[in-house]
Amino acid sequence: MIDPRTSIINSRLSGIKRIIAISSGKGGVGKSMVATAMALSFAKDGYRVGLFDLDFTGPSTHIILGIPKNLQPKEEKGLVPPIVDGLAYMSLVYFVRDNPAPMRGVDVSNALIELFSVTQWGELDLLIIDMPPGISDSVLDLVRLVKRIEFLIVTTPSMLAFEVVKKQLALLCELKLPIVGLVENMKMSDITAIPEETEKLGLKYLGEIQYDKKIEASIGNPEKLLYSDIGKALPQIKKAILDKKSVSKCRSKQ
């Protein structure tokens, strides 16, 4: 049987040209920072951009953007995302804010799918999603319903991060999900093995972002974020994303 939510979700998303999920097998690699900066930067270029925080393990884009606590989506035949710094903004945090208990298994899947079903994004060039780390059951449930999601993977140069990311990539490839490519964040030294390793997997290395000691000071101040080392690295990465040919083909042998 076809899940009836598939058609509702796909009609909700019909005005969106591309859906890019910023994801990482490993937590703490700066995924939310990259997702937020990228959304802001595309919006500044004149694209119509949505930012969708689905990281139920610890939503943080609202902290990065410095969104006032009383800002809420508007109910109108679904939920209309408020406009924040030029972005249509929606986050799980609106629904879990004061509850310390993380959501559980099937509740998470239902919440993610429900949010996709009710949000009125309207016309967008790009919807950037801040995904939960890893590929949990809930993420799998989601990509089964929303087949258009393209993954952009963030790693750090650390072997400990990249080993976990490689497993995630193998799984995404096995599931034949589209992967835009990989971004290397928090770089400190000049040369790492990540670009070469990425190419070996048949994936596109989209670019590197230097570790920026001052990034903490940009939290809550989106303008500063665009002038950080993340902001500086974005033009090349955005170009690779817009170049549709860049969607990577996994190597069969993994």
Add this chain to the structure above:
Amino acid sequence: MIDPRTSIINSRLSGIKRIIAISSGKGGVGKSMVATAMALSFAKDGYRVGLFDLDFTGPSTHIILGIPKNLQPKEEKGLVPPIVDGLAYMSLVYFVRDNPAPMRGVDVSNALIELFSVTQWGELDLLIIDMPPGISDSVLDLVRLVKRIEFLIVTTPSMLAFEVVKKQLALLCELKLPIVGLVENMKMSDITAIPEETEKLGLKYLGEIQYDKKIEASIGNPEKLLYSDIGKALPQIKKAILDKKSVSKCRSKQ
């Protein structure tokens, strides 16, 4: 009904004096590095120490220790952990190694509980557990069965990490689980709000660890790890752990 596994597990663990779970609400804060260095350091001091990697989202202590791939626990009325660098060592990785698919919901709970049920630790002064990030269903299932687990929480100075960690602490407090205290890892500047914020929560600030640019070079080389900034910060933290009075009392208001 009492879960029959409770008595099996508790008899398996009866020779262990203390069980310390190194945990963090947020991934990528250096939890596995701290857990491994701490286990090594206690062992060097003459304590009988076990290291138990239960981070199913991306086990990495075997990479940090540089354990050869063919090392396996010995089957003998259960599983006997091999001795690695003076530690009794057991990891989920023995059971998931070549499978890119992460384990799913109830499978994870069962795997964690099963590993606790079959592992023959024998007599130990300390069992250090590298926990998965956050408080997932599986972690909750586990702490329901093994009530003696004391939590040691790792954070970084970043507000984005600490906000997530605070939610985890609120949940641990609500569940009345013992918390040894909090370690601030990857410090770069001298003064942060973390010590004060920790005390406000009624929890013990155990100490800080400076960010060490050379830490990546110690991966696979345990001796180097002990001479890193993590190793240098450990004496104070170990002292606080051994001081049983240090187990924190959460403030009622959280």
